[in-house]
Amino acid sequence: MASQTVSQITPQKEIEKSKVDAFLEKAVSDFGAAVSAALVVVGDKLGLYKAMAGAAPMNSAELAARTGTHERYIREWLINQAAGGYIEYDPASGKYTMTDEHAAALADDQSPFFVGGGFQVITAMIKADERITKAFRTGQGMFWGEHHQDLFEGTERFFRPGYAAHLVSDWIPALDGVKPRLEAGALVADIGCGYGASTIIMAKAFPKSRFYGFDNHAPSIVHARSEAFHSGVASSAFFDIAGATNFPNAGGYDFIAFFDCLHDLGDPVGSLKRARETLNNDGVVMVVEPMAAETVEGNLNPIGRVYSGASVLCCTPNAIASGQTALGTLAREKDLRQVARQAGFSRFRKACETPMNRVFEVRP
Incomplete structure (x- = not known):
C-alpha cells in the first residue's frame, strides 16, 4: 500500500464534494484541537489560567506582566484559546476573560471538574508516536516507565x-x-x-x-x-x-x-x-x-x-x-x-x- 500512487488508492468514481467538504471541516477542527492540547499544557504549567481566573479582563501585556512571560508569545496563545472557546474576547476593549465555569476546569487542580491533567497525559503519549508506529510493524510493546515523565504526573492529575x-x-x-x-x-x-x-x-x-x-x-x-x-x-x-x-x-x-x-x-x-x-x-x-x-x-x-x-x-x-x-x-x-x-x-x-x-x- 505504501508504494501505491494516489490514483491507485482513490476509487475511480465521482465523489460528493459536500461530503468531502464536511469531512475536511471536521479534520481542520481536529487540527485545532490537537495543536491546542499542547497550548493548554503550556497555559497550565505557566499558570496562565490561574492568573486569569477571577481576574478583570486583561490584554496580552497585562497577562504577560502578571505571569512573568513574554508578551509576544502570550498574544498568540490568547488568540488560540479564544478561538477554541476556552476564554472570551471583547473586540471593543481588546481584552480577554475567563468564565468561572471554565476556570473550574482549567485553573483549579483541586476542582472535581479539572481537565488539565488529561491534556498533560495526551501530549505526553503523543511524544511516543515514532516508537508506537514501529511497534505496529514489530508487535513489540512499550513499558509505562519509558514514556515522557509528564505521563506519570498527568495521569495522577487526570484521575485524582x-x-x-x-x-x-x-x-x-x-x-x-x-x-x-x-x-x-x-x-x-x-x-x-x-x-x-x-x-x-x-x-x-x-x-x-x-x-x-x-x-x-x-x-x-x-x-x-x-x-x-x-x-x-x-x-x-x-x-x-x-x-x-x-x-x-x-x-x-x-x-x-x-x-x-x-x-x-x-x-x-x-x-x-x-x-x-x-x-x-x-x-x-x-x-x-x-x-x-x-x-x-x-x-x-x-x-x-x-x-x-x-x-x-x-x-x-x-x-x-x-x-x-x-x-x-x-x-x-x-x-x-x-x-x-x-x-x-x-x-x-x-x-x-x-x-x-x-x-x-x-x-x-
Missing part, C-alpha cells in the same frame, strides 16, 4: 479529581459492607497506585485502616511517599515498589483495589490470582476501569475516542511489553468477568459507574 469526588462518597459505599470495615479498621492494598492519589484519599477518609500502595514504577513510589508525608497520612499509608503479580502480603488484606490499571497489565489473571492469594476469605476486591461499552458501536463516542487513543499509545503497549494479555483500555465487562473467574473469584458485579469509570465488586 474523579477519585476525590466519587471514591469515598459513592464507590466504596456501593460495595457491600466495605465502608463499615474501613471505618472500623481494615488492611488495604492499592495495586498500581502510581503517585498514590487513590491510596491517600482513602487513608484520609478512614484513619483507623492501614493502606499499602504498590507500583513497579520506582519514581512514582518516591513521589507517593512524599505526598503521604505532606498529606499527614505517612503513619497509615505506606508505599513500596512491587509488581501486580508479586506484591507483598501484609497479613491478609480485607480490601484490595485496582484503580484504572488492570487493563494495563500483561497478566491480569495472574494479578487477580495474587489478589486472591493475599485476600481474606471474606475480603473484597474493587476493580475500577475506564468507561467502555460491550460493542464497538457502543464506543463510537467522544469518551470512546479518547480511551481508544490512550489504549493504542500507552495502555496496550505496556500490556504487550509485560505479558501475553492485552485487555485494552476499552476492556469489556464480560472480559473482565472472565479474567476474575480464571483468577479464582466466584462473584463479580458492576457496583456503580460515572461518565468516565465503571466500578466492579469482586469476591471469592
Whole structure:
C-alpha cells in the first residue's frame, strides 16, 4: 500500500464534494484541537489560567506582566484559546476573560471538574508516536516507565479529581459492607497506585485502616511517599515498589483495589490470582476501569475516542511489553468477568459507574 500512487488508492468514481467538504471541516477542527492540547499544557504549567481566573479582563501585556512571560508569545496563545472557546474576547476593549465555569476546569487542580491533567497525559503519549508506529510493524510493546515523565504526573492529575469526588462518597459505599470495615479498621492494598492519589484519599477518609500502595514504577513510589508525608497520612499509608503479580502480603488484606490499571497489565489473571492469594476469605476486591461499552458501536463516542487513543499509545503497549494479555483500555465487562473467574473469584458485579469509570465488586 505504501508504494501505491494516489490514483491507485482513490476509487475511480465521482465523489460528493459536500461530503468531502464536511469531512475536511471536521479534520481542520481536529487540527485545532490537537495543536491546542499542547497550548493548554503550556497555559497550565505557566499558570496562565490561574492568573486569569477571577481576574478583570486583561490584554496580552497585562497577562504577560502578571505571569512573568513574554508578551509576544502570550498574544498568540490568547488568540488560540479564544478561538477554541476556552476564554472570551471583547473586540471593543481588546481584552480577554475567563468564565468561572471554565476556570473550574482549567485553573483549579483541586476542582472535581479539572481537565488539565488529561491534556498533560495526551501530549505526553503523543511524544511516543515514532516508537508506537514501529511497534505496529514489530508487535513489540512499550513499558509505562519509558514514556515522557509528564505521563506519570498527568495521569495522577487526570484521575485524582474523579477519585476525590466519587471514591469515598459513592464507590466504596456501593460495595457491600466495605465502608463499615474501613471505618472500623481494615488492611488495604492499592495495586498500581502510581503517585498514590487513590491510596491517600482513602487513608484520609478512614484513619483507623492501614493502606499499602504498590507500583513497579520506582519514581512514582518516591513521589507517593512524599505526598503521604505532606498529606499527614505517612503513619497509615505506606508505599513500596512491587509488581501486580508479586506484591507483598501484609497479613491478609480485607480490601484490595485496582484503580484504572488492570487493563494495563500483561497478566491480569495472574494479578487477580495474587489478589486472591493475599485476600481474606471474606475480603473484597474493587476493580475500577475506564468507561467502555460491550460493542464497538457502543464506543463510537467522544469518551470512546479518547480511551481508544490512550489504549493504542500507552495502555496496550505496556500490556504487550509485560505479558501475553492485552485487555485494552476499552476492556469489556464480560472480559473482565472472565479474567476474575480464571483468577479464582466466584462473584463479580458492576457496583456503580460515572461518565468516565465503571466500578466492579469482586469476591471469592
